Amino acid sequence: MARSSTQRPSRVGPATAPGRRAGALDVDALLDDPTTGIIVCCGSGGVGKTTTSAALALRAAERGRKVVVLTIDPARRLAQSMGIEELDNTPRPVTGVEGTGSLDAMMLDMKRTFDEVVLSQASPEKAQQILANPFYIALSSSFAGTQEYMAMEKLGQIHRDAQASGTYDLIVVDTPPSRSALDFLDAPERLSSFLDGRFVRLLLVPAKGPAKLMTAGLGLITNALTKVLGAQFLKDLQTFVTALDTVFGGFRQRAQQTYSLLKADGTAFLVVAAPEPDALREAEYFVERLSEDDMPLAGLVVNRASPDPGGELSADEAMTAAERLRRTDPASLTAGLLRLHADRVRMVQRERALRDRFATAHPQVATAVVPALAGDVHDLHGLRTVGALLGQTVAGS
């Protein structure tokens, strides 16, 4: 089990600069802190979560830690360069890591993880029955939330193994791009409450309802469902629920364990976002939800920030001068440069305004801003570059 959690509603990055609202997130301090055992990266889709997770893991490893990174759906070339294009649900060592630390990586196979849980919880006969059920097949591969649940399950497994064998001292987890920001926190709970739900309970005891009224109501329902879905549907569902119910106790306990692990002090949540309204709104949900659940939030990483051109020239001045030049020479190179400058200044201003709004609403959240790279990251060298940027960010404002 994890260390017991102290009463800290939310954790602010270690290097909170005084006088500033949020302050810069000191990523290196977080990575170097030996008490940091788990880093969970969460955020909406398309914000560079996977790259951030991998970059953090590599940086931590090259700073001497024994790291494993759990990714969900890395870009093909990145997966290849890390040697994890094979989906076998086992951490594999990444070659080419410099320094005394080590880095293993694995890509989550959701269905396989689910199967493993079932196999470990049920008798072989029962397990086969579950694995063959059409509901199980659908649930284990497409139920919204299964991926989230399985990511957390795998995290729990790796953590237990690492505690026992000392293989890793830091686990970095990439979370699935959830339809809802909160899916990964709710998934264990949802799976439990599904199995605990009234309807499922009724399916488990179809013949002997607690009261006559209930039984009558159930008859109405089963008739309606049979009418809409066909009899086979209900029968399969009933088999599935009955079978799964046997392993239910195990599920619930594990979900609870993983949840406490996430809440414990050795865990640090990083919310990843891009400087776009939607992504930052999602990030706000995350921050609020994490604080509500007393989850240890380390900070916000804003990826893909437009590089600040610096200098004094404002967008308006640049545009005025550009127009003046275009009047005499419509193809003026300098006018083009000035317009580009104006465009970039506007981008930077807009992004800053968005970040400021976030910081005003959540002054306790330390922030790291990572400038956009020109190209995609698909090798260790690229990850190292991102890691260096993460390590030396200063909260812009």
Place this chain on the structure above:
Amino acid sequence: MSDWGKVRLHVVTGKGGTGKSTVASALALALATRGKNVLLCEVEGRQGIARMFDVDPLPYQERRLTTGLPDADGGRGVVHALHIDAESALLEYLSMYYRLGRAGKALDRFGVIEFATTIAPGVRDVLLTGKVYEAVQRNSRNKGAIEYDAVVLDAPPTGRITQFLNVSNELAGLAKVGPIKSQSDTMMTLFRSPRTAVHLVTVLEEMPVQETADGITELRAARLPVGGVVVNQVRPRDLTDEQLSAARAGTLDRTRIEQDLTDGGLEVGPGLVDGLLAEAADHAERRALEDSQRDLVAALDVPSYELPRMAGGIDLGGLYELAGLLREQGMA
């Protein structure tokens, strides 16, 4: 002329962060020409339409949202909006097809509605797409309901789109017979017909372009009709190709630029020219990467449309501007 004149259902998908909701909204505005009724639907519960058009959160009910982009003579149609959630869709569906007055309520009381819509895999998607299907298939027999000339669906992201539309396949293992099964088959007939087009939104970066290519392959394998590729957030083109290569090589004429800046009425401080040259070099590098991705998009062999990156963000005016660009390029 529109490239998609026969299409009644425009499904807009894209990788997260590429702006698919923006494109769906702009497309709806562009399609709403004189006398036309367009329905813009969302299914992911994010209320993105309401935010984009700055209106109150949408209920499970069609609402008049705004008027379309005017044509040359100022004629414009109407854009309606609908937020589809699976729970309401299921209740509506049950009362519509089965007249399950009492049983419908009982289902709710026993948690079946919640069960069916959050857990039972595939059912959720069938319900969401079922409502979209209903809106597309309406005709004069549906008294009192608006008949739409086009329906635009702000759909789930590229990674999930084929699964989402391939409803009968999703249900295959579960409901082998029964009315839901036959209804999902009817829906598939529409989704696979030339009256449907699945458009994919991308930006000119490696991963989104790769995902677009994969998405097209998957859609084709499922025999779902691929529409166009909308390339969103394209960088400004203020420099010519020669200027870009000079910027990359670091051979832009520094003295000339200094002179121009002075002529343009700017005070040329110590860092100004250096700053502009550095920005130009960085921009040129990114443009080169864009160009290589653009070649890949062209090789996908589907019609493509380009929309610029809006430096100041996208407000309602910006949406109409994008709609105008889509119409100009023949997407609507």
